[in-house]
Amino acid sequence: MLAIAVSDFGAFGKxxxxxxxxxxxxxxxxIRASGGSALHEIRxxxxxxxxxxxxxxxxxxxxxxxRSATIIGxxxxxxxxxxxxxxxxxxxxxxxxxxxxxxxxAVAAIDWISEQTSLCDHRPARGRVRCMAIRTRGHxxxxxxxx
Numbered sequence: 001m002l003a004i005a006v007s008d009f010g011a012f013g014k015x016x017x018x019x020x021x022x023x024x025x026x027x028x029x030x031i032r033a034s035g036g037s038a039l040h041e042i043r044x045x046x047x048x049x050x051x052x053x054x055x056x057x058x059x060x061x062x063x064x065x066x067r068s069a070t071i072i073g074x075x076x077x078x079x080x081x082x083x084x085x086x087x088x089x090x091x092x093x094x095x096x097x098x099x100x101x102x103x104x105x106a107v108a109a110i111d112w113i114s115e116q117t118s119l120c121d122h123r124p125a126r127g128r129v130r131c132m133a134i135r136t137r138g139h140x141x142x143x144x145x146x147x
Contacts, residue, residue, distance in 0.1 A: 004065045019053040020046065052117060059114040063107055070103055
């Protein structure tokens with residue numbers, strides 16, 4: 001899975017730079033106007049906008065790589081896919097079902113984490129977009145709410 005992840009670094013660079021470029025600069029300008037330092041501009045102006053996008057992209061790639069590693073392992077590259085193929089060959093159906101269940105649980109857990117870190121819930125709640133906050137190291141990154 002590490003080899004698959006290394007191949008994603010280029011895509012991460014492109015996607016992260018696009019997320020940073022697409023961020024609204026009004027929050028950064030507001031912090032600058034109120035006397036904040038460059039670090040404050042990044043921490044309070046840019047990170048709340050970019051962190052959920054980056055987290056979603058990273059979790060998507062992890063989920064995709066988990067599924068890819070299983071398939072690649074089945075054809076002989078090692079990992080859990082190789083274990084799955086070996087158990088199928090020796091007709092150990094209990095172990096096969098357990099391995100498949102493990103893979104499904106891992107993908108479902110990654111998907112659930114991705115849903116929990118998504119920034120905004122776009123279901124209307126009294127004309128507003130309800131947004132979730134992401135906690136990182138005791139700091140609260142909150143998203144924008146449309147009133």
